[in-house]
Amino acid sequence: MTMLIRKTTLALAIAALLTLSACDKRETPAETQADVAEAQQEGRADVADVAQSGAENVNEASRDVRDAVVDGNADVTDAQDDAVGSVADAHNDIADAATDARQDINAESADLLRTKAEADYDLAAEMADSTRKVARERCDANMGAARDTCQASAEAAFDMSMSDAKARQEESLRSANMTEKQGQ
Numbered sequence: 001m002t003m004l005i006r007k008t009t010l011a012l013a014i015a016a017l018l019t020l021s022a023c024d025k026r027e028t029p030a031e032t033q034a035d036v037a038e039a040q041q042e043g044r045a046d047v048a049d050v051a052q053s054g055a056e057n058v059n060e061a062s063r064d065v066r067d068a069v070v071d072g073n074a075d076v077t078d079a080q081d082d083a084v085g086s087v088a089d090a091h092n093d094i095a096d097a098a099t100d101a102r103q104d105i106n107a108e109s110a111d112l113l114r115t116k117a118e119a120d121y122d123l124a125a126e127m128a129d130s131t132r133k134v135a136r137e138r139c140d141a142n143m144g145a146a147r148d149t150c151q152a153s154a155e156a157a158f159d160m161s162m163s164d165a166k167a168r169q170e171e172s173l174r175s176a177n178m179t180e181k182q183g184q
Contacts, residue, residue: 027140035137043130050126054119061112068108072101110180117172124165132158 027035079097080090132154139150 026143032141039133039137047126047130050123054123057115057119061115065108065112068104072104075101106179106182110176113176117169121165121169128158128161
């Protein structure tokens, strides 16, 4: 019985040692290069998807601005045409239509700026994440503290990129709010 316990304990110790030694195993250069290439390809595809989605959203918002301009011009024209009464009434109708058109245009322009800010942020975030993934794959070529330092550097670069993207987004949103307030 004691011999069986010793053999079992020895087998478990050897298995644990083999398992732990595999945790910090250095990848071969070929494995690292394959992982980096895969991460780069996935990153390019993700960035392209986000860029396309953002461009579609910005195009849609641009069409809304164009439509607001067209509608505003039509309203002004209608007001001019409808102003058969006195000259003073005509000027008031035209001024009111122009004010309404300006408010609509500013509101749509602000929406465009907000949509673009969101699309730019999403794109920057996807690019930062893709860059981080590639960097982390390159870190797998190292072992131990060198790998940890490399991964910490990748995370720090990601955090900095995200902070910059957030600051740019907030500035764009402030600009959108100012544009909207100008129309009120």
